[in-house]
Amino acid sequence: MIVLDPNGEKLNLMPLNVGPSHPATHGCLRFMAAMDGETIVASVEEIGYLHRGFEKMVERGTWQQVVPYTDRLNYCSAIMNNIAFCRAVENMFQVEIPERCKVLRVIVNELSRINDHFVCVAAAFQDLGGTTPFMYAFNPREEIMCIWEKLTGARLTNSFARIGGLSRDSYAGFEQDVLEALNSTEKALKDLHACLDRNRIFLDRTVGIGKISAEKAISYGWTGPCLRASGVAADLRKDEPYYDYETYDWEVVVGTQGDCNDRLQVRLAEIEESVKIVRQALKRLAPGPVDIVDPRIRVPAHKLAYQDMEGLIGRFKSVYEGVRVPEGEYYSGSECANGELGFTIVSDGSGHPYRIKVRPPCLTQFAAFHELVEGGLLADSMAVLSGLNIIAGELDR
Amino acid sequence: MTVEEIFAALEEMFGAKREMQDKWGVTAIVPATYLHNAVQYLKEQSGTKFEMLVDIAGIDYLTYPNHEGPRFAVAYAFKSMSTPGSRIRLKVLVSEESLKVPTISDLYANANWYEREVFDQFGVIFEGHPDLRRLLNHVEFVGHPLRKDYPAQKRQWLSTNDYLLPELEKRLEELGYKVVQRSKEVETNDNEFLEGSIKE
Numbered sequence: 001m002i003v004l005d006p007n008g009e010k011l012n013l014m015p016l017n018v019g020p021s022h023p024a025t026h027g028c029l030r031f032m033a034a035m036d037g038e039t040i041v042a043s044v045e046e047i048g049y050l051h052r053g054f055e056k057m058v059e060r061g062t063w064q065q066v067v068p069y070t071d072r073l074n075y076c077s078a079i080m081n082n083i084a085f086c087r088a089v090e091n092m093f094q095v096e097i098p099e100r101c102k103v104l105r106v107i108v109n110e111l112s113r114i115n116d117h118f119v120c121v122a123a124a125f126q127d128l129g130g131t132t133p134f135m136y137a138f139n140p141r142e143e144i145m146c147i148w149e150k151l152t153g154a155r156l157t158n159s160f161a162r163i164g165g166l167s168r169d170s171y172a173g174f175e176q177d178v179l180e181a182l183n184s185t186e187k188a189l190k191d192l193h194a195c196l197d198r199n200r201i202f203l204d205r206t207v208g209i210g211k212i213s214a215e216k217a218i219s220y221g222w223t224g225p226c227l228r229a230s231g232v233a234a235d236l237r238k239d240e241p242y243y244d245y246e247t248y249d250w251e252v253v254v255g256t257q258g259d260c261n262d263r264l265q266v267r268l269a270e271i272e273e274s275v276k277i278v279r280q281a282l283k284r285l286a287p288g289p290v291d292i293v294d295p296r297i298r299v300p301a302h303k304l305a306y307q308d309m310e311g312l313i314g315r316f317k318s319v320y321e322g323v324r325v326p327e328g329e330y331y332s333g334s335e336c337a338n339g340e341l342g343f344t345i346v347s348d349g350s351g352h353p354y355r356i357k358v359r360p361p362c363l364t365q366f367a368a369f370h371e372l373v374e375g376g377l378l379a380d381s382m383a384v385l386s387g388l389n390i391i392a393g394e395l396d397r
Numbered sequence: 398m399t400v401e402e403i404f405a406a407l408e409e410m411f412g413a414k415r416e417m418q419d420k421w422g423v424t425a426i427v428p429a430t431y432l433h434n435a436v437q438y439l440k441e442q443s444g445t446k447f448e449m450l451v452d453i454a455g456i457d458y459l460t461y462p463n464h465e466g467p468r469f470a471v472a473y474a475f476k477s478m479s480t481p482g483s484r485i486r487l488k489v490l491v492s493e494e495s496l497k498v499p500t501i502s503d504l505y506a507n508a509n510w511y512e513r514e515v516f517d518q519f520g521v522i523f524e525g526h527p528d529l530r531r532l533l534n535h536v537e538f539v540g541h542p543l544r545k546d547y548p549a550q551k552r553q554w555l556s557t558n559d560y561l562l563p564e565l566e567k568r569l570e571e572l573g574y575k576v577v578q579r580s581k582e583v584e585t586n587d588n589e590f591l592e593g594s595i596k597e
Contacts, residue, residue, distance in 0.1 A: 001566070001580045006573035015565055015580055032561040034569060042572055044564040048533040055518070056542055056549050091421060218448050218478055221507035232478065239481035329418040331474045331486060333451065344454040344472060346418075348461055355543075357454035359474075367510045370568065396533060 001034070011036055016378070020049045026123060027392025029385075031369065038377050043370040047363075050396035055356060062322025062351050063089060064163060064299070071157035073358065073394035076119045077112035077337045079148070081394075082161035087242065088332035088343040089163045092325050093297055100288040101165055102243045106281045107178065108151075108160060109243075110274040114185055115144050116337030116389075117225075117267040117274075121192065124264055124386035128205050136191040143181040150177070163323055164298030165291030175282055182275050189271060196264070206261035210372035210384035213258060220371075221364035224339025226388060229266045230258030236335035248277045260380075260387040267389075297323055322351025338362055338389055360394035398444025400485050406443065411435045416488055424472070424486040432489050433499045439475055440504055445483050447475035450501070453511035455519035459545040467492040471515055473501075491521055500526040518543035528567065536560070 003011050019030035028049030034042045054073070058066045070085045071078035083105050090097060097105075122137035145155045150171055152158035160167055196202055212222075214230045227234055235252045237245040253269040255262030291298045295314025304311030327349035333342040339361030346355040365388045372388075373381040400423045407413035411431035416424035427435045439447040451474040458464040469491040477483035489498050500523040502508040512523040513532040520541040523529060531538065535555045540547055566576050 001576060002578040003569060004575040004577055010577070011574075013569075015562060017561070030559075030561075032565050034565055041574070042565060042568040044561050044568050046559050046561055048531075048535070051533040053542060053549075056547075060549060094421075216506070219506040221449055221451060221505065234478060234481065326420075327418070328420050329416065329424065329472070330421045331452065331472075331484070333476075340451065342452050342474070344452060344474065346456055350462075354461060355454075355456050357452065359452040363510060364507045367507055374572070 003034075011041075013041055018381075020046075026386070026390065027395070029366070029390060029392060029395070031381075033373070033378065033381070035378065038379075040373050040376055040378055040381060043373050043381075045366060045369050047366065047392075048396055050392040052397065054358065054397040058353055058356050060352070063325055063353055064318075064322060066353060066356065067162065068157070068159045071159050073341070073360065073397065074116070074336065074338060074362075074391045075156055075393050076391060077116035078157050079108045079152075079160045080112040080116075080334075080336045081341060082159050083109055084332075084334035084336060084341045085343055086161040086163050087334055088330065088345055089323075089325055090297075091332055092328065092330050092345065092347065093164075095164065095292055095294070095297060097165060097292060098289045100169075100286065101290040103281050103284050103286075104166060104170060104290060105161065106243050106245070106248075107278050107285070110278045110281070111144050111147065111178070111181070113274050113337045114271050115141055117271050118188075120386070120389040121264050121267055124383065125195075125202070127382050127386045128202065130195070130202070133192055133195045136188050136195065140181060140185040140188045143177075143184055147174070147177050147181060150174075162291075162298065164294065169290050175285065178278060178282060182278060185271065185275055189268060192268060196268070203261065205380070205383050206264065206387070207259060208257070209260040209376060209380045210387060211257065211259045212368065212372060216368070216371065217258065220368040222339065222368070223361050223364070224335070224337070225253075225266045225270060226263055226339065226365050228253060229255035229262040231256055236333060236340060240333075242334070245277075248280050250276050260383050263387040324349060324351055325353075333359070336361060338391065338394075339365070341394075358394070358397055360397065362388075362390050362395040366390050366395060400445075400483060403439070403443050403445060403485060407435055407438070410438065413487075416486075419486065422484060422486060424488055426488045426490060429489050429491070429498055432487070433501060433504075435487060436473070436475075436501045436504055439485065439487075445477050445480045447483070447485060448478040449476045450474075450505035450508055450511070451476045451484075453508065453515055455515040455521060455543065457519060457543065457545045466490055469493065469496070469519060469521060471498055471521060496520060497522050497524050499524050502526055517541070520544070528564070 001013050013034040016033050016035045020028040031045040033040045070081040073081045118137040118141045122134040125133040148158045149155050152160045214232050217227050217230045233252045233254045250273045253266050255266045299318040300311040300314040305315040325347040329346050331344045333340040342359030344357040348354040372384045404423050407425050413425035413427045416426050454472045456470040467490040471489045473487040475485050515521050517531040517534050536559050537555045
């Protein structure tokens, strides 16, 4: 297409379609760019290629049946989504979960965050042509995946949290496994920093690329590491603390430039903070119950169903009718790996959710994508995309 | 300024009512005509400024037990960055006949996509929105799937991909460029892909 630029100069632009299925888009995303040589002049995005109708599906099941669906939102840190949803529903019941459950949730939450950030940084490096850091990051990730396997039976989409507790207590030797995973995480961090920090090629590709100011990031509703990279110290774990996050000794990581490099470095620094939190949480992990004892919220254990009439009735009602969440409307946001994962929940007091709206952190970040890439090179758009960590599962729901 | 005080201010200035369904936080029901002013007040003037729009959710009350009043609602969630931990929600009731809500996409950049999503899923029209297209569903999709009367099992035949060239031209013009000669591909038959979208 032929256009006149703001100075009245004639340009011949080429519309270039990228995606929806491109190896570097990590999922199905599409954008169309007007190219002037190698430079992107304008860009528009399209999403929805992975739209499964999450919000329609969950209206047909019981409240407990929502939990496995939430795994498929951000599949890089599936357990975190479970916990965010269960926390929202527990808040509606206005119940406190037992201490051991809280600590276990903090541990798996932070391990998921480590996992998610590792995938993001590794994939970002991979997209820029470096395969070594990918292997460095995936070694500790594999160890965490093995913990998931022992803990839940699944590696990727592992629903561990339940409304009012956890699907099961941790296994014997869990603490030891976590400690070993933390040790190799720290080793991998050292290796990654050796690869990243002074790597000329990497810095050339990421420093000053895809810059966004704090005001603009807030206006776009950015949350999580991407917002913090722009210099805003906003973290729900500190601002609206839950699960006693405020009592752990850790810092909110903040960047300065808001560019692609900062977004990746913030993630690496956050892994360090998560390691700190998990180490402290392991010390607090004391024996005790993990589930709320209330058949109206948490399904009674199998053992009770076989031995006790009340337990049998509780289990039957809970499975067939679902928990009855108090009638009303509620918004709850939790700090997930990518930012604030929010659930707007409308309950009519029956065993089925009336409406659940997910607020995926990726959506707001991808909505600003054109602002980040316009004026840059086409090759840089891939660096920007992987720095944002767009997960199509939660973007499209 | 506490959230309760802000609610009192909204009540006085815009005739907001307390949503009793929200027992866990503060939700103000605002008349659609005052929505834009109320949001602007929250963002720029109130004692606690709500700089971030967190979410826009559509709700269809068609099968809600004992529900009285308009069928649809659009719920906005705001969060304060300057006073961490402060949140407020606004709600607009939308009747099935009018289906119209003023846009707030000029105040918050992310409202653009959120409003497109609510339009896509519920058919609520945001007046003044610069580019009200479907967001998650396909361009050829007919109907609004999150309405309670849309059957979950229904299937539709969708044939063509989304057409981004006109949007690209729009974006170029936003940036100050002037399109002199359009791409050859832009001149296709509009009827074949725009059924079910708002463009008619």
